[in-house]
Amino acid sequence: MNSALLNADYAPLPNLSEPRWWTGTPALSLELFTIDGNEFRVEGAPLEPSEALSERMQKTFDDVGLVHVINTGLDELQSMRVIATQVLKTQRKYEGGANPRKSIGPNVYEVGAPLEAWLHYHHEMAYIGSSTTMLGFLCHKMPSEGGYTYVSDNMQATNAILATPFGQKLKELGICYHRNLTDRNAFVGLPEIGVYNHWQQSMMTEDPDEAIAEARKRGLNAEWGHNGLLKTRYTVSAFEYFPQLDRNLLYSSMADDGAWFDTWPMVQHIPVNDRPLKMTFGDGSEMTYEEKQLFLDVYDDYGIPIAWKVGDVGLICNYRFAHGRPAVHLKEGEDRELGVLIGDAFDRLETYDDKWSIADADRTVAAF
16 A cells, blocks of 8 residues: 555546536525525624524425525534534534544534545445434635535435436445555555545554454454555445435445545555445446446436535435535635534435335425
8 A cells, every 4th residue: 555655657547527516507496495594693693593593494404404504694613513403413423434534623523535636426424334314514614716515416316316227236236335444553654645544543443353343343344454454345235215205215425436536646546446445336346437427427417506605504414415525726825614513323224125116206304
C-alpha cells in the first residue's frame, strides 16, 4: 500500500463521468420540504424551538422524508443542533464508518470527505449491518459559490432501476462491500491519505485480535492482508425492506466503490484491489463500467439540490433519499463546513418477496 502511494506508474481506473446530480428540474418541488424560519422567529431574533416549529418540522418529515429550514438567523452549531433535534431526537456516535470524521461538537461530526472530490450518491452506512434512519445537517460555513448537497428521490430511483436488467441482476445477486482498512503504524513518516479510517479507528481498538472480533460482531467477514491491511467483506441485498413504506427500496452506496477515488490524487494510483473501498456483486463478480454508470444515472435522474446558507438546518430520511455532493472549489478565505448528526440505528432486514410492488410510488413516509 505505501509503495503504491508513492508510485506514479499505476494508472487510475477509467474515470466514470462526474454525476449530473439532477436533470435541471428537481424531482420533488422544493416547497414540499422547505420551512421558512422567519415564520417562527420572534421580532427578528434567531430561531428558537417552539411547539409550532416542532409540529411543522415533524409533519414535513413524516410526509416527505426531507426538511430544509432556512432563514434561521443562527450561526452557532449547537443552536442549529437544538433545532434539528426537534425531529432527530436520538443521536448516535459515528461508529464503524469509513470516513475519518472528526467531532466538531457533541455528537456533531464533520463530513470527512475532501472537498476537491465529488461524493457519489449514497445511503449513509449502507455498507455495514447497523445503519441509521436519518441524518441531520447543520450549515456552519458555506462558500460564495457551490457547496450544494444533492438528494435523490429513492422511491423513483428504485422503480427505475428495477425496470432494467441491471436492477434485476442486483436483486438476484446483491452487493458485496469490500473495505481495506490500513494499519496506522504503516503510515509513520508517510503522508496520510486522509480519506478513510485506519482499522484502529474504525474498530476502536489497538489490538488486532479485538479488531477481528469487532468486525465479525458487525457481521463482516474479516482477515488480515499484506502490509497490515484489515480486509473486510459485507455481502448484503442491494435493496432493503422499510416498514414505514411497506416496500423494498434500493439501499446502496456508489460512494463505496473504488472508482470514485479516481478523482483523488492521493489515491488514484493505488491498484483497485488495494483501494480502501470497492463494490462488487454479491457473488464477487465485477460490475462493468456501463453498469456502474447506470447506477449513477438512475440516482441523477431524480436529484434535488439543497442550496445551503449559513444557519440552515436539514433532515434527511436515510432510506427515502440518497445524498451526495459535487466537488467544492473554495476561493481564498472561504470554507465549507456542514455539521452532521447521525440518527437512530436500525439493523438491516434485507427484503421481503412480496414487497417489490411499484404501485405505492407516490406514498409518503409514515411517522418514525
